[in-house]
Amino acid sequence: MLKQTVSMYTRDRVRLDADVYYPDAEGEFPVLLMRQPYGRAIASTVVYAHPSWYAAQGYIVVIQDVRGRGTSEGEFKLFEHEIEDGFDTVNWAATLPRSNGKVGMYGFSYQGMTQLYAALNRPEPLKTICPAMLAPNLQHDWAYENGAFCLFANLGWAIQLAAETARLKGDEVAFLELSQAAKNMPLSDLIPAYPEVMQKYAQYDAYYQDWLNSEEAYWQKLTPDVSSIELPMLHIGGWFDTYMRGTLRSYQASSKKxxxxxxxxxxAHLPWGRKVGAIDYGADAVSFCDRAQIRWFDHFLKGSELTDPPVQLFEMGSNQWRSFSEFPHSSEQLLFLNSSGLAGMDDREGKLTTQQSNSAIDVIVHDPWRPVPALGGHVAYPCGSFERSAIDARSDVLTYTTDPLETDLHIAGEIVVELYASSDAASFDLCAVLSEVQPNGSVMNFSQGYLRSENSERAAYRIVLQPTCIRIRQGSAIRLSVSGACFPAYAVNAGIGKKPKDARAIEFQIITIELYSGESSQIRLPILPE
Incomplete structure (x- = not known):
């Protein structure tokens, strides 16, 4: 393998540096490009094979530091230069020595977004991309979920990027303080969602203030229109990845031409292995994406035949892959919430049934001093499925459970929970978690969603949960758990109508939430046939 470090200049004369890996063979080859902000030597090897492996498959592999990262020049501002820089880089990569002029791109998370941005203006050499674990709608599928700020993921990433910027600037004091904050997240400051360390080192912040301010013009500028990208794409996601909603919507919005x-x-977001959370899903769960990407690139960049199924979904529960011609269109099964009014006191008092019942009111008293903790799911760390019966035993968590299933149930797609609720506060949150209650009593979460309401009115609140694919075995039951917090995955609602960036810890209120189980509060399950 031959590795070279080379540079290019953008249209505004900013130098961008890259490592280029060449095959150990004669001839011309297509180029695989990854553009990333973490130091090009990492090259996303937390989830992908090393670039040298891709080079050995007959590709010139380019791993580039984006503007202002690694050794590349310029100022790093989250995603703001990636359209023009990506376009320029694709055209430059196509002219590298021994390139045949065809370019493909791969990478996940930030490196997935750089693919979409590069493709927007249609550089001629770019023939295909493989975006993984991303959310093109940065506001609704990345920074916020149904209006709730994804605190832990957003703050953790902001501190990491700020620490790296401080390191590149040679500011050792800032680097060490930010690094310490990353290891011990500052979640109890004067303004919990905007800790003092981020205010102190605001000059190194690439995005966090903008995301807290949530200005519409900012989001519109950075949200790529996936439907306008006229390229074949291999989309990759994970059921417990923070950005799975965005991955699925990107796939669904992509041009079917x-x-x-x-x-x-x-x-989860990383790694892509067999164990996620507390469950070992078996050897078949390990990522095969490196080989799948090579087959994809061989088809579009070398003309080889492609026989892979269009859609491959790992089904939890059966722990096997299922193949489809498109994302499955499932039938809908309704489960209604029934209760005696004591669903927060005893997990036998709340039921999920196929029939509505008389109206009952269950009450949640959310105490900001002891908010319901996050455990697994797609936003907390670590992500995945965990045994949560201790959380369900809390009096500020309402539980509704089916009878044991008489047959296996296969669920695939986005689950919708509709809750009739009201509150005594100006604003309140609803967290909905779906779990499998196994015959031995274990309660294992498999999907969840979160919503922030900016009013207190008695109304139907629609929560779209994380997409999933799971078989619930005969003899197990399905449980819905409802709470008013999921901390620190999401910022705790102060209850006073202020945005997270303005809510001071001393202002946080106790919030009482009433949930009406007899007024069409229900779950809409997407069911696959056997």
Whole structure:
């Protein structure tokens, strides 16, 4: 393998540096490009094979530091230069020595977004991309979920990027303080969602203030229109990935004029292995994406035949891959919430049934001093499925459970929970978690969603949960758990109508939430046939 470090200049004369890996063979080859902000030597090897492996498959592999990161020049501002820089880089990569002029891109998370941005203006050499674990709608599928600020993921990433900027600037004091904050997240400051360390080192912040301020013009500028990208794409996601909603919507929005494939494993954002949370899903759960990407690139950049199924979904529970011609269109099964009014006191008092019952009111008293903690799911760390019966035993968590299933149930797609509720506060939150209650009594979460309401009116609140694919075994039951917090995955609601950036810890209120189980509060389950 031959590795070279080379540079290019953008249209505004900013130098961008890259490592280029060449095959150990003669001839011309297509180029695989990854553009990333973490130091090009990492090259996303937390989830992908090393670039040298891709080079050995007959590709020139380019791993580039984006503007202001690694050794590249310029100022790093989250995503703001990636359209023009991506376009320029694709055209430059196509002219590298021994390139045949064809370019493909791969990478996940930030590196997935750089693919979409590069493709927007249609550089001629770019023939295909493989975006993984991303959310093109940065506001609604990345920074916020149904109006709730994803505190832990957003703050953790902001501190990491700020610490790296301080390191690149040679500011050792800032680097060490930010690094310490990353290891011990500052969640109890004067303004909990905007800790003092981020205010102190605001000059190194690439995005966090903008995301807290949530100005519409900012989001519109950075949200790529996936439907305008006229390229074949291989989309990759994970059922416990923070950005799975965005991955699925990106796949669904992509132009069907070109081939669109989708792979979804059981994985969290990283790593892509067999164990996620507390469950070992078996050897088949390990990522095969490196080989799948090579087959994809071989087809579009070398003309080889492609026989992979268009959609491959890992089904939890059966722990096997299922193949489809498109993302499955499931039938809908309704489960209604029934209760005696004591669903927060005893997990036998709240029921999920196929029939509505008389109206009952269950009450949640959310205490900001002891908010319901996050455990697993797709936003907390670590992500995944965990035994949560101790959380369900809290009096500020309402539980509704089916009878044991008489047959296996296969669920695939987005689950919708509709809750009739009201509150005594100016604003309140609803967290909905779906779990499998196994015959031995274990309660294992498999999907969840979160919503922030900016009013207190008695109304139906619609929560779209994380997409999933799971078999619930005969003899197990399904449980819905409802609470008013999921901390620190999401910022705790102060209850006073202020945005997270303005809510001071001393202002946080006790919030009483009433949930009406007899007024069409229900779950809409997407069911696959056997």
């Amino acid at each position: 070109h081939l669109q494939h989708l792979i979804v494993g059981v994985w």
